[in-house]
Amino acid sequence: MMEIRGLNKSFGGNIAVRDFSLEIEDDEYLTLLGPSGSGKSTLLRLIAGLERPDTGAIVLDGKTVTGTPPHLRGLGFVQQKYGLFPHMSVFDNVAFGLRYRQIDPVSDQRTVNDRVERMLELVGLEEFGDRMVGEISGGQRQRVSLARTLICEPRICLLDEPLGALDANLRERMTVELRRIRSALGVTFMHVTGNEAEALAMGDRMIVLDAGRAIQVDTPHDIFSRPANVQVARFLNAYNILSGSGQGGAFETAGARLAMPPGVSGAVHYVFRFDNVAICDPDSRGQSGSAQMEAEFIASEFLGSRVVYFFRRPDGGVIEAEKHLSAVDPRGMRQGEKRILRWPVENVLLYGKGGGMLRHEPVLEVAQ
Amino acid sequence: MHHLVGLRWLLGLYTALFIAFLYGPFAVMAILSFQQGPEGGPQFPIREWSTFWYQHVMGLAPPSRIAPLPIAEALTRSLSLAFATMVVSTVLGTLTAQAFRTRFKGSGVVFYLVVLGMMVPGVLLGLGMALVADQLGIDRSWWGTAFVLHVVYTYPFAFLVMLAIFNRFDRSVEEAAWSLGVPPARTFRKVTFPMIFPGVLSAMLFALTLSYDEFPRTLFTAGSDVTMPIAIYGTFAVEIHPNLFAFGILTTLFSFAVLTVYGILMGLSTRRARARFSDMQEDIA
Numbered sequence: 001m002m003e004i005r006g007l008n009k010s011f012g013g014n015i016a017v018r019d020f021s022l023e024i025e026d027d028e029y030l031t032l033l034g035p036s037g038s039g040k041s042t043l044l045r046l047i048a049g050l051e052r053p054d055t056g057a058i059v060l061d062g063k064t065v066t067g068t069p070p071h072l073r074g075l076g077f078v079q080q081k082y083g084l085f086p087h088m089s090v091f092d093n094v095a096f097g098l099r100y101r102q103i104d105p106v107s108d109q110r111t112v113n114d115r116v117e118r119m120l121e122l123v124g125l126e127e128f129g130d131r132m133v134g135e136i137s138g139g140q141r142q143r144v145s146l147a148r149t150l151i152c153e154p155r156i157c158l159l160d161e162p163l164g165a166l167d168a169n170l171r172e173r174m175t176v177e178l179r180r181i182r183s184a185l186g187v188t189f190m191h192v193t194g195n196e197a198e199a200l201a202m203g204d205r206m207i208v209l210d211a212g213r214a215i216q217v218d219t220p221h222d223i224f225s226r227p228a229n230v231q232v233a234r235f236l237n238a239y240n241i242l243s244g245s246g247q248g249g250a251f252e253t254a255g256a257r258l259a260m261p262p263g264v265s266g267a268v269h270y271v272f273r274f275d276n277v278a279i280c281d282p283d284s285r286g287q288s289g290s291a292q293m294e295a296e297f298i299a300s301e302f303l304g305s306r307v308v309y310f311f312r313r314p315d316g317g318v319i320e321a322e323k324h325l326s327a328v329d330p331r332g333m334r335q336g337e338k339r340i341l342r343w344p345v346e347n348v349l350l351y352g353k354g355g356g357m358l359r360h361e362p363v364l365e366v367a368q
Numbered sequence: 369m370h371h372l373v374g375l376r377w378l379l380g381l382y383t384a385l386f387i388a389f390l391y392g393p394f395a396v397m398a399i400l401s402f403q404q405g406p407e408g409g410p411q412f413p414i415r416e417w418s419t420f421w422y423q424h425v426m427g428l429a430p431p432s433r434i435a436p437l438p439i440a441e442a443l444t445r446s447l448s449l450a451f452a453t454m455v456v457s458t459v460l461g462t463l464t465a466q467a468f469r470t471r472f473k474g475s476g477v478v479f480y481l482v483v484l485g486m487m488v489p490g491v492l493l494g495l496g497m498a499l500v501a502d503q504l505g506i507d508r509s510w511w512g513t514a515f516v517l518h519v520v521y522t523y524p525f526a527f528l529v530m531l532a533i534f535n536r537f538d539r540s541v542e543e544a545a546w547s548l549g550v551p552p553a554r555t556f557r558k559v560t561f562p563m564i565f566p567g568v569l570s571a572m573l574f575a576l577t578l579s580y581d582e583f584p585r586t587l588f589t590a591g592s593d594v595t596m597p598i599a600i601y602g603t604f605a606v607e608i609h610p611n612l613f614a615f616g617i618l619t620t621l622f623s624f625a626v627l628t629v630y631g632i633l634m635g636l637s638t639r640r641a642r643a644r645f646s647d648m649q650e651d652i653a
Contacts (some may be wrong), residue, residue: 050543070546083544087562087637101549145544152548330592 001026002047004155007056009212016042017053018212024156024190029182031220032192033235039212040192041080044158046071047190048077058205068181071102076154076187079140082145085135088217090144091116091129097152115151122181124149130143139170144179150185157182159191163198175202185240192237196236200224239349240277240319246350255314259291259345264358269351271344277321279309279333282342290342295319297333307335311341374471384562394620401613406432410610434609442599445510448597452511453518454578458571458634460519461526464563465534486524490584494518498588517585522578526571530633533567546639577623 004216009017016039025032036042047058048069057066065073085093094116098106106112106318120126123143124236126137133144143161149157162178163171175197179202182189187226199206200220208216208223210230216228227233233241244253246267251260258270272291286292299320319341333339350358392574400410405420406429423429427436464482467476494517501513508514541563545555583597592596596619600612 048547071549071551075547077547079540079544081540083540083558085541095547097550100554102551103549148548
């Protein structure tokens with residue numbers, strides 16, 4: 001188990017990590033979501049020992065390792081660009097840590113052979129041991145990098161955007177592979193990514209990072225259905241976010257007055273999900289329990305199993321509505337046509353001035 | 369189209385002239401080294417083709433009025449000096465370049481201090497060194513005062529070569545090794561050094577060749593036991609015979625041999641990859 005306490009790090013006045021605390025359990029898959037520049041790579045480098053924190057402590061199994069150099073920490077670090085040894089074969093890359101590490105090196109060639117072969121099998125590269133790393137594909141390099149780290153049986157394996165350099169097809173396959181390999185070995189993975197879908201799909205637990213600070217730590221399900229913070233809702237890329245001010249059951253935003261859940265005051269952000277929005281004819285009657293807004297159709301984006309429609313609000317901003325093709329027959333709309341958009345008031349999330357959530361009861365269930 | 373043909377001829381002529389001037393002196397030297405001996409002088413026409421001057425350089429020619437070149441010991445000295453300079457400069461250059469990978473305080477000043485060694489006029493540096501040695505009561509010798517100056521001169525070259533190599537070096541490879549539990553010193557040996565080895569070879573080649581025919585810095589600092597370039601210069605004062613040309617050809621051949629060794633070593637460092645690559649090609653075929 002690892003405990004991170006109040007970690008701070010800045011580079012020449014630019015704060016990269018700010019008061020970051022976290023407990024990492026054994027045998028879990030942690031994902032860390034943050035936009036680029038949110039300090040997520042710095043955080044991993046701090047944990048790995050490649051950077052030293054300005055203040056704060058990292059405690060691994062009850063032992064403080066804050067000042068311990070990386071080669072004595074017993075952690076694994078899979079880099080975004082793999083960092084494979086170009087002058088060695090795949091086999092030698094994987095065997096490298098076992099052979100040359102300071103703590104408990106394995107000198108017996110037979111043991112090394114056995115373990116490397118088992119590891120290559122686990123990552124599906126048993127045929128490639130003799131190849132040089134320049135002669136294998138990107139996805140295979142990714143797996144060599146992973147195998148090389150995992151063979152040393154790290155306490156925690158840190159992965160820095162491990163799927164970032166792969167194309168979409170391979171990325172999907174590696175997502176499944178990573179989860180399988182992790183559960184086969186029972187090692188804790190801490191997986192850093194800028195892709196919300198990846199973070200939601202892979203993590204047992206998920207951390208959302210913004211400007212060097214953890215703004216929500218929870219299961220992916222809870223983060224998705226109840227973003228603790230308007231910033232989190234923004235990163236999830238599934239919510240319409242309107243700014244204005246809410247009072248007495250109505251939310252004033254530029255050009256519209258929207259129904260809002262009762263009993264809340266001081267709301268500054270009015271947030272509802274893309275897939276909660278119903279697209280109605282301009283002359284249809286209002287419904288109780290729904291908020292509505294007139295908007296102008298801009299364009300739609302066909303995504304295979306679903307379609308995303310973009311509408312222009314009266315104040316010029318954009319509202320997105322998402323429809324699953326299996327559920328709704330998409331109706332042809334021409335650009336500039338007016339429609340009434342409706343969404344259930346009970347599903348609206350409200351956030352106050354500091355970005356914090358104002359309404360905490362469970363609002364909707366996500367199909368699991 | 370027509371004017372392009374003209375341009376092509378012009379460029380061709382330019383290239384031909386360039387090559388003529390580049391290799392002309394060498395060609396003349398090569399031809400004259402086969403002059404008849406011992407009467408033939410260092411000028412055209414060739415009286416008769418012979419290898420007399422080569423035998424003369426080797427000490428195999430029958431005795432004549434022309435004294436043998438006083439180069440046997442000088443050559444040994446030059447080679448040992450060049451070798452020692454190569455080792456010391458390359459090690460120093462590599463270590464300094466490694467230090468420059470972290471922008472330490474005052475690295476800008478240190479950079480210019482190192483590079484100064486190749487900027488200062490050689491004759492002046494040699495003279496200065498001779499004066500300092502006199503003041504301190506140190507005997508001037510090729511293995512002492514001259515050696516120091518050779519290192520001062522070649523070390524910046526080795527340093528700059530290694531700096532360029534490290535600039536392109538991806539440090540994530542080293543970080544990966546540390547993260548696998550491998551300590552920094554072992555990481556340098558097993559990962560960094562093999563990857564920068566081609567650069568180290570180039571730095572060695574620079575240091576070796578620069579030191580081997582170094583003249584101005586050695587002139588005042590080598591003392592009485594002179595190196596090869598000084599010995600050759602000494603013979604100019606008396607009379608020039610084609611034996612110098614023969615020696616020039618021989619020493620050029622030696623340089624080619626060094627270059628060949630360099631090429632082979634360079635090839636070896638990538639050969640394994642290529643061998644595996646061709647294996648793979650055969651598999652596919």
